[in-house]
Amino acid sequence: MKCIQYATQRELALSNTNTTAGHDATRQIRRRIVSGELAPGSRLGQSRLAQELGVSRIPVRDALLQLAGEGLVVLRPNASASVAPLSIGDLEELYELRDLLEPPLCELAVPRLTAADLAAMERELRRMDDSLDPVDWLEANNAFHAAIYERAPRPRMVELVDRIRQLTDRYSRIAHQFNEESARSEHLLMLEAARNAEPARLSALVRAHIASGYETMLTFLADAELEAPRAADGPR
């Protein structure tokens, strides 16, 4: 009897095999939200999305349910879904969560890092340098951190951190130009700590990385518009 391994949500999301229209819709809508193409508070009518994606409303419903679970979409019964709003308070909470979760993952992951992982980190650093738009940069940035964390034997925590980082990405994109430069040098230090197999040092660097990211973000977002750019007078 061959025993098929359970596929986690994360594994499914990464592999494009066996993809259904629902998963495809999820990915597309998620990207539009993280990229800001769909502004916070925008209405997400099922029919409109279905037409835009060339599918029926059912896969769109699946996608909206999934994204609601990820915290990117807000659902209300019998009413249109909308893109989850942004707020300074939410940003603070998200960074607090990252500060709690990412350092322990570092400590667990560093002793298990392989040469291939270090190479992946270097590759993502280059991708960040070569990135042309904020979304590319954020994707490489997440891949850099994921290359570390995924070695930690804590699948749930890794997936959770991944989701949380995805939520902070919506804020990061707005303050992108401020973050990128300071992040670069910090990333280099992190790579060095990973190479030297220093869990405590990497953990401390990550904490500082998170704190500095939060600070720059906060100073920049303090007077920025977090609500919808008044496309259709905002949703609700």
Place this chain on the structure above:
Amino acid sequence: MKCIQYATQRELALSNTNTTAGHDATRQIRRRIVSGELAPGSRLGQSRLAQELGVSRIPVRDALLQLAGEGLVVLRPNASASVAPLSIGDLEELYELRDLLEPPLCELAVPRLTAADLAAMERELRRMDDSLDPVDWLEANNAFHAAIYERAPRPRMVELVDRIRQLTDRYSRIAHQFNEESARSEHLLMLEAARNAEPARLSALVRAHIASGYETMLTFLADAELEAPRAADGPR
């Protein structure tokens, strides 16, 4: 212009108003899973569930997607969903998460606790004493802890902890008789710390509470069957 507040998933789950068949199905299936009526690994055929719940497959699909997001159900494209399996490693990870998240919530919540909150804690303590079956006890236990945490101005963390505790409940139910007695005295100490508004002390008590719960659970589950009780020869 009246501005409707965003309803979080948690608020929706608690209020029974405006409920749809999908939400109802979600609650029922969730309860069956947490109670163990649906054993880990059991197949969750959409048609069968739909028939049992007296609805069509669409609300069942919604429910399964929701529960997959909560980590109670495992989905694979084009294949039947199944109840998420249990494992010692997963239990360890869940308790590690609780140990990271619950103490900070205590520190934030204690200074904000009201008399009504303390009364709610006492009420849930009585409910635990009066409970007739493990699931009732677990529900009151969660309500006791939620009465504390919900005062923390961290809605995301509160919801996250709630979800994680729900996942550990599946394990707790198995080792229930071992936990209940030791938990009782710890709960009384926690109530006292809350009454005296001692954040640090409550935080420490919660950490100890989590650790002791984990220990008893582990010694009991070490030789217990975590897989499906061979109802229909396992899942897949």
Place this chain on the structure above:
DNA sequence: GGTTCATGAAATGTATACAATATGCCACCC
């Protein structure tokens, strides 16, 4: 002017129907 209420239009929730995929079984072969 602002509020309330009714009404039509739009959007969601759900049921049903069909196509695509996986599952289980059995013959078959090594």
Place this chain on the structure above:
DNA sequence: GGGTGGCATATTGTATACATTTCATGAACC
């Protein structure tokens, strides 16, 4: 005996259709 291939069945994924609810508009009223 164990593994392989193919076929019938069961199950999921998606489209469409309809019932129900919400939303937007405007009239009536204070």
